[in-house]
Amino acid sequence: xxxxxxxxxxxxxxxxxxxxxxxxxxxxxxxxxxxxxxxxxxxxxxxxxxxxxxxxxxxxxxxxxxxxxxxxxxxxxxxxxxxxxxxxxxxxxxxxxxxxxxxxxxxxxxxxxxxxxxxxxxxxxxxxxxxxxxxxxxxxxxxx
Numbered sequence: 150x151x152x153x154x155x156x157x158x159x160x161x162x163x164x165x166x167x168x169x170x171x172x173x174x175x176x177x178x179x180x181x182x183x184x185x186x187x188x189x190x191x192x193x194x195x196x197x198x199x200x201x202x203x204x205x206x207x208x209x210x211x212x213x214x215x216x217x218x219x220x221x222x223x224x225x226x227x228x229x230x231x232x233x234x235x236x237x238x239x240x241x242x243x244x245x246x247x248x249x250x251x252x253x254x255x256x257x258x259x260x261x262x263x264x265x266x267x268x269x270x271x272x273x274x275x276x277x278x279x280x281x282x283x284x285x286x287x288x289x290x291x292x293x
Contacts, residue, residue: 161188161226167206169218169237174206177222184224185231194284197264198233201282204257205235208280212239229286230266238277 163184167173181202209220221236262268265282272278
């Protein structure tokens with residue numbers, strides 16, 4: 150963990166790297182839970198952050214991870230917000246789809262968008278991409 154001051158606010162950073170494999174999703178989620186629970190995140194926001202973490206890591210492993218490659222998870226906290234970033238080595242950008250009722254998948258990024266205060270993707274030419282989402286401590290959930 151790193152702490153620094155940015156524009157008068159404390160910035161807390163935490164980062165970990167996992168092998169791009171399905172077996173990494175659960176342990177990565179548990180590690181993120183431990184860090185954020187220790188930092189006092191309220192239960193409802195912690196649940197949202199963990200669901201987002203699971204979706205982004207699963208997508209990185211399933212759709213973008215190179216076998217044996219790495220998936221990097223980074224948490225950035227400033228003030229009342231936590232930004233979770235998941236970086237993989239593939240350059241293709243995710244496109245949230247509109248799944249049909251019969252589709253078994255394809256709802257992950259739609260779910261992330263509905264839970265996050267902000268969401269986006271940053272490409273890194275020749276090095277992959279980072280998918281990120283921001284959750285605020287006092288954020289109200291969108292209702293369908």
